[in-house]
Amino acid sequence: MNYPDWLKPYVLGAASGAALAMVVGFTWGGWMTGSDARQMSKTMSHDNVIAALVPICVAKANADSSREAKLETIRDTSRYQQREALMDAGWATMPGTEIPNRDLAQACFDALEPGL
Known part of the structure; x- marks a missing residue:
C-alpha cells in the first residue's frame, strides 16, 4: 500500500x-496506573480507619482502672518496645476482635505520649 x-x-x-x-x-x-491508585486507596483507607479508632483506644486507656500501673509499665519499657507494652495493656484491642492491632497501638501510643 x-x-x-x-x-x-x-x-x-x-x-x-x-x-x-x-x-x-x-x-x-x-x-498513575491502576495498581498504584489501588495501593494508594488501600493505604489511605487503612490510615483513616486507624485515625478513627484512636479516640476509642484513648478512651479505653482513660477508663481503665489500672491505667496508672499500665502507664508506668509502658514508661519503664524501652522505647522500641513501648508499642508492645501498650498492646499488652489491652487498649489496642478493639471490641469484637481478639488480638490487638499494631498500627492502632502505635497511633494510640503517639496520642498518649504527651501524657507519658
Whole structure:
C-alpha cells in the first residue's frame, strides 16, 4: 500500500507527541496506573480507619482502672518496645476482635505520649 509523502510527518508528529505527553503526564502530571491508585486507596483507607479508632483506644486507656500501673509499665519499657507494652495493656484491642492491632497501638501510643 502506498501512502502519500505528506502523511509521514503527521504520523511521526502524532506518535512523538503522544509519547511526550505520556512521559510528562506520568512524571510531572500526577498520572498513575491502576495498581498504584489501588495501593494508594488501600493505604489511605487503612490510615483513616486507624485515625478513627484512636479516640476509642484513648478512651479505653482513660477508663481503665489500672491505667496508672499500665502507664508506668509502658514508661519503664524501652522505647522500641513501648508499642508492645501498650498492646499488652489491652487498649489496642478493639471490641469484637481478639488480638490487638499494631498500627492502632502505635497511633494510640503517639496520642498518649504527651501524657507519658
